[in-house]
Amino acid sequence: MLINCVAYQDGRKLADVEVEDISDYVARGDCFVWVALRDGDVGELAKMQEEFGLHALAVEDASRGHQRPKIEEYGDSLFVVVKTVEQRPGGNGELVLGEVDVFVGPNYVLSNRQNSAHDLLGVRARAEREPHLLKQGPAFVLYAIMDAVVDRYFPVADAMETELEQIEERIFEQKSQRDNIERLYALKRKALVLRHAVVPLLDAVGKLHGGRVPSVCADSQEYFRDVHDHLHRINTTLDSIRDTISTAIQVHLSMVAIDEGEVNKKLAAGAAIFAVMTAFAGIWGMNFKYMPELEWRYGYPAALLLMVTVCCYLYRKFRKAGWL
Known part of the structure; x- marks a missing residue:
């Protein structure tokens, strides 16, 4: 769907342009055309390809969508893919990925926003409020779009860091x-989603300043x-979040191991006490004719007293050692 189609000259709005007249303004050379689409379909992109003379491979990528963040050169023009990352409202903070495809030439900018709830009207308003910057042409518009998405x-x-701090407070x-x-694993997945949007774009944007820079961006490197x-x-923050999550998971696993060790010690202590009683009962339960205790009047209570005494002694020892 077409959102805006405007021609600019010397940093100021020249005219709203009909789609059929785009090629006429592009051919003038003293102005540039900025077109914004939302969820543009194959037919709209084909029409824009005809008016702007876009490269077929770039249009094919934009038509398919779900591209990796990248910046590709086609002659004196650029094809830029930037991922939008938004939190789904009213849910559990799940992240939703969108995409902005931008075609940039010496005298045109075409953006196509897909699967994104946030519009880019603020970008156009900002650019029009700064005509001294908009005079730089399509390169400044590309910067403004990328800056808005990255911001x-x-x-x-920040929301991930806040959630991680809340988890850390409850981890013990x-x-x-x-x-x-x-929650830690869910947060790790969200950090990975954002990282997939940031890291490829970080590498791509590095090509737009310093070294050999595409001609369309040569005057806007800063x-x-x-x-x-x-x-x-942002990438540094994500690295910190990822390291903290890994540490928190390791702490959790260590706590589980400690708890299991405590349980095993208690079971071992109980088994040792019960084994002593079993040993005494087994000895006195053997069916031999000559056992002095069997003929002694106080043999039975003495045996019970001995068993209880040994068990109490073991209990105190285990208790003192922290096993019970």
Whole structure:
């Protein structure tokens, strides 16, 4: 669906453009056209390919969707894929992945937003409020789109850190151990989802500043360096979250092992006490004719007293050792 189709000249809005007239404005050379689509279908992308002269392979990737974050060069134009990451409202914080495909040329920008609840109207409004920056042309628009998407990663990462802190506070609570481990694994999956959006884009944006930079972005390298810095910060946060989750899981497993050891010690102590009683009962239960205790009047109570005394002695020893 077409959202906007506007031509800009010297950083200011020139005119709203009909789709059929896009190629005329692109051919002028003194302005650029910025088109925004939402969930554009194959027919719309084919029409845009005709008006802008887009590369067939880039259009094919945009039509299929579900692309890995990347930046590809096609002559003097770029095809950029950026993943949007949003938390599903009203649920358990599950992350929803979307995608923004951006075609950038010397005098055009075409963005196609897919499966994303957050619009990019704020990006256009911001660019129009800064005509001195919008004068840089399509490169600044690409930066503004990428910056808006990347900035939305920060609240997601912050929410993960907050949730991890809450789990850490409860990690030593005996009753919450199973719930904690389930939440840790769910958090680990969410961190992995965000990481899959950040890391490939981090590598790709590195191509837009320093070294050989595509010509369309040559005059805006410092802006893409800023995006690269934001991505690096988010990636560092994700590494920290991942390490903390791994440590928390190891702590949980260690606590389980300790608990199992405590149970095993109690069982072993109980078995030892019971074994002593069994041994005495087995000896006196043997059917021999000549056993002095059998003829003694106080043999039976003495045997019971001895068994109780030995068991009490073992109990005190195990208790002192912390096994009971």
